[in-house]
Amino acid sequence: MSSAPHSDATIGCVLVISTLLLLNFWFALLFIQSLNQY
Secondary structure (H helix, E strand, O other): OOOOHHHHHHHHHHHHHHHHHHHHHHHHHHHHHHHHHO
């Protein structure tokens, strides 16, 4: 159906990478906060 499957795959890769980066940033913030508590 889709005439450009490559663009769909690229969008999917970008979404996955951005989600991983956001999770990494969030865990880093939690780690820094837990370090500041002690």
